[in-house]
């Protein structure tokens with residue numbers, strides 16, 4: 001299917017009002033030929049899961065600077081599962097303490113990116129994860 | 139159950155997935171559209187177009203809220219299709235209209251889908267029409283379709299809608315941006331949003347004078363009021379038997395002022411849309427528009443299908459040979475087509 005486009009939801013959950021990083025990632029994904037649904041600041045897990053469903057995205061990029069990732073990520077994953085979207089890959093950017101990384105990976109987060117990550121890496125990881133998910137579903 | 143059966147049974151995930159298949163132009167998408175078509179034709183389709191930044195998404199958000207709050211307790215469900223341009227360089231897109239629609243989160247009677255314009259103009263119109271059909275079949279009674287700009291794509295999408303709103307805002311430059319490409323002719327309702335901004339009066343004056351130019355001469359002669367606006371609006375209620383009255387068959391594009399960020403003017407806009415909807419139903423214009431639209435859609439699909447089928451029977455080598463002859467001026471384009479067809 002030549003026309004198949006990778007669709008990615010970029011969301012900023014939590015209360016901190018700072019989405020520069022999320023916007024940089026959104027632009028990089030667009031420049032890599034993906035369709036980015038940008039939802040803006042202060043998204044609740046419910047809003048994120050609802051948007052992911054309506055937009056039928058392949059992946060979700062979350063930017064969390066507030067330190068609330070250990071509460072937000074499991075809730076989002078749970079909602080995705082109950083909506084039948086367990087095949088959607090989750091990527092997380094922000095300031096994530098080292099000890100949380102293995103826990104988040106165990107929950108199913110596909111990529112975790114700290115400050116200074118090259119956007120090329122994120123693009124590559126998303127493309128790989130989505131291509132694999134396509135292959136599994138066909 | 140097939141995907142379309144799940145959609146008809148009310149699954150939002152199935153609806154989302156059918157839309158993806160339609161957008162991607164897959165066989166599964168075509169099958170779904172075949173199965174869903176008998177369930178379409180019930181929704182009222184509202185196009186919302188205008189230059190970037192005029193407040194279309196904010197207005198769509200407010201209109202959706204207004205349509206969801208029906209006094210008689212029978213609020214219809216609202217579907218939204220928000221189209222943004224794809225990057226011509228990468229083919230990717232940033233679709234940001236949801237940012238302005240966060241008030242609608244948590245309402246299961248609303249479904250928002252962002253769409254990138256992707257390839258061709260005709261292709262976008264066909265894909266949008268398909269997406270709208272999916273929402274229609276899923277039981278969304280009001281469907282708002284937001285598009286940017288003033289190009290052919292907007293004219294095509296206006297043809298798809300029953301009621302087209304053209305959104306303007308003061309302070310976007312003296313000459314009115316979105317009106318250049320004849321977009322005025324597609325407006326059933328003109329909205330001046332950002333009415334809190336300075337320059338509303340001059341924008342309104344400019345629009346009114348352009349509207350008078352845009353009308354066919356007989357309509358200008360009939361319009362004795364200094365201000366365009368439908369007579370039904372001035373009379374507060376429609377004439378008792380408009381079908382018999384030639385006067386009533388005329389829709390004079392009204393101008394409605396709104397402040398989308400505060401929700402001001404939105405209920406008037408909603409009433410004006412309802413009025414236009416009744417106008418379409420009572421004058422038979424709705425069926426005519428529907429017929430024209432289906433005609434255009436089948437035309438486009440037919441052309442596309444015939445061309446593809448034809449091209450499949452011609453080898454690249456053959457085509458190249460003919461191109462060589464054309465470049466050397468040994469063959470005219472018309473003769474080339476004849477040669478290709480007779481082959």
Ligand SMILES: Nc1nc2c(ncn2[C@@H]2O[C@H](COP(=O)(O)OP(=O)(O)O)[C@@H](O)[C@H]2O)c(=O)[nH]1
Nearest residue numbers: 190191192193194195196238331332397398399
């Ligand atoms: N002052 C004022 N700003 C508005 C109004 N409506 C929208 N805006 C702002 O205009 C900007 C663009 O709005 P948006 O709905 O995204 O416009 P679109 O590009 O046409 O969809 C946003 O910052 C809105 O908050 C309004 O009525 N008054």
Ligand SMILES: [Mg+2]
Nearest residue numbers: 194195235284
């Ligand atoms: Mg918009």
